[in-house]
Structure formats: C-alpha cells, structure tokens
Amino acid sequence: MKTVTLFLSFFVLLQFGCSQSNGPSGKELEQTSNTFNAGSDALATFQSAKSNVIVHMFNYPYDRIVGELATLDQAGVAFIQISPPQLSNGGPWWGRYQPLDYRIIDGPLGNESQLKNLIDEAEKRGIGIIADLVLNHMANLGPNFDLSYPPQFVRDTYGVGGLFQASDFKPAYCITEWWNREHVINGRLCGGPGD
Numbered sequence: 001m002k003t004v005t006l007f008l009s010f011f012v013l014l015q016f017g018c019s020q021s022n023g024p025s026g027k028e029l030e031q032t033s034n035t036f037n038a039g040s041d042a043l044a045t046f047q048s049a050k051s052n053v054i055v056h057m058f059n060y061p062y063d064r065i066v067g068e069l070a071t072l073d074q075a076g077v078a079f080i081q082i083s084p085p086q087l088s089n090g091g092p093w094w095g096r097y098q099p100l101d102y103r104i105i106d107g108p109l110g111n112e113s114q115l116k117n118l119i120d121e122a123e124k125r126g127i128g129i130i131a132d133l134v135l136n137h138m139a140n141l142g143p144n145f146d147l148s149y150p151p152q153f154v155r156d157t158y159g160v161g162g163l164f165q166a167s168d169f170k171p172a173y174c175i176t177e178w179w180n181r182e183h184v185i186n187g188r189l190c191g192g193p194g195d
Contacts, residue, residue, distance in 0.1 A: 054079040054130065059093045062110035062118040073125040080122060081130040085115055087154065089139035098139035101150040104158050138164075 055077045057065050065080060072080065085105045089098035096107070105112040119129050138149055149164040174190035177183040 053077050056081040062114040066121050079128045084132050084134050099134050
C-alpha cells in the first residue's frame with residue numbers, strides 16, 4: 001500500500017487566480033503559464049524554481065484539479081494546497097471549515113477515492129498535495145442537534161461510531177462580554193436567533 005504524506009498548512013503561500021468560486025478555467029491557467037514563455041531565460045528560471053512554487057486551489061473539486069495537472073506542471077508548480085477534505089457542514093466555501101467528522105473524506109469537493117486519485121495523479125508529475133485541515137473545532141449545527149459528534153445522521157450514513165459526547169464539552173454560551181477572558185476563550189460566536 002502506497003503511503004502519501006499530506007502536509008498541514010495554516011497559511012497561503014501563493015494564491016493562483018481564484019477569483020471565481022470554482023477557480024480559474026483551463027484557458028486562464030494556460031494564459032497565466034504562457035506569460036512565462038516570453039523569453040527562454042525567464043522560462044528556465046521559472047522552471048528551476050519549481051521546488052518553491054505552491055498554488056492554492058481553494059474550493060476546487062478534486063476531479064477539476066486532476067484536469068489542470070498538466071498545465072500546473074508545465075507552469076512549474078511543485079505543490080497544490082487544497083481546502084479541508086474532511087466531511088463538513090454544507091456546500092458554501094466556509095462549510096469546509098466546519099468539520100463533522102475528521103475520519104471521513106466526503107463533500108462538495110469530492111470523496112476519498114477522488115482525493116486519492118488526485119494525490120496519485122499529482123505524484124506522477126512530481127507535484128505534492130498540501131491539505132488544509134481543521135482540527136481545533138467542529139461544526140455548530142444549531143439547537144436541533146445534541147453535542148454528540150459526529151451527529152447521529154453522520155453515524156448512520158457512514159457507519160461510524162461516535163467521537164465525542166455532550167459531557168466532553170463545556171456548556172455552550174454566546175460571547176457577550178468581550179472584555180471577559182473566560183467568555184472569549186470558552187464562549188462561541190453566535191449568529192442570530194437560534195444559534
């Protein structure tokens with residue numbers, strides 16, 4: 001069995017044209033990489049720097065990244081940073097940062113087999129994958145869910161056991177006293193009614 005190392009990253013080293021929610025098109029990536037073809041010296045310099053180039057493909061589906069690997073390789077990309085892959089809360093980009101279960105890779109960007117395929121295909125081109133992971137908190141699903149994590153619907157859907165129970169958490173309350181250290185450290189940000 002092949003072992004692949006995922007590097008943890010908590011910052012973005014390079015953002016590569018992510019103005020659209022699904023990222024740039026292949027044509028945009030091609031145009032970007034073509035800017036390095038202006039002179040052979042510039043291209044040689046860029047390609048020799050491959051070990052230093054990271055592209056952050058924020059919120060890109062794994063299969064789409066696989067489709068862009070040839071262009072990224074030609075552009076000299078050495079690593080691709082991807083959004084958090086674990087099962088998370090919902091479809092919007094910010095949902096990737098509200099994990100429901102750290103053990104399950106499944107969501108709007110792809111599932112475990114699609115992620116493995118991305119890693120394998122990138123490795124064939126000498127490109128590494130950096131996965132952003134969220135390990136310091138979990139999703140707040142609102143008052144209709146208890147604090148059993150993962151929630152019962154996740155345990156039923158994926159056939160996994162629970163990780164945490166309500167007794168593993170401090171009482172939930174919204175931060176209302178921003179000058180109070182206890183509130184800021186142990187409270188939570190609250191949105192609106194019912195949060």
